[in-house]
Amino acid sequence: MLGDLLARQAHHLHVPAGQHLFDEGSPCAGFPLLLDGEVRVARGSPGGRSLELYRVGVGELCVASTASLFGQRPLVAHGRTSAPSELVVLSPAAFERCCETPAFRRHVFGIFGDRLADLMTLVEAVAFQRVDQRLAAALLGHGPVRQVTQQALADELGTVREIVSRLLKRFERAGWIRLGRERIELRDAGALRRHAAGEPATPTDTRTDTRPDRRPDTRPDT
16 A cells, blocks of 8 residues: 555656755655665755755755644755765655654654754754864865865855865865865875864874964964
8 A cells, every 4th residue: 555655646857967846935845765876964044055965965954844844834054965866855744654653753753853962963063163174074074175165165054165265275284185176185184084073183184384474373263
């Protein structure tokens, strides 16, 4: 019976990277199940800036869509594919019927709880960490080279490109990274990790340029 329901009230979609899937303030059209690719979920400001809340990967769920369907409220974030993606979208009625199945309901609430914990960590970082610390953390965990634009990093951190550009140049002067075209090479991941944690720099963290006009600026950017 559940299979027949999904066949009647689910849509199979293939969408390219950069495709807008849903908007803030709109009713939720359905519950997305990602089969391949990635979806970036963010919240915007009236000034045009956005803060990345999380990314949905294969086997994960979208908290914004889930909360909207459970609460029957408009969406509180917008979603866009960050890679070519394949997904199945359950209609609200199909989602409600699926939640009557204990295994599906446990799965949804389990991942929902994990997502809420991640969002609490993000709130803590935004509230208590400086932008330079958050940028250092954002550069870690992607291997020795991260292929990314400065605008994408600014969107991820909820700030503007000019601040990200200035901080990246500071990190480069300190010898922690090397900048290229849409490419950031990590030269001292340990220094970035210490900076992200708010620990003081060691002598080797500032080993490159010591001229007065080229010293890394350690003042916080907000």
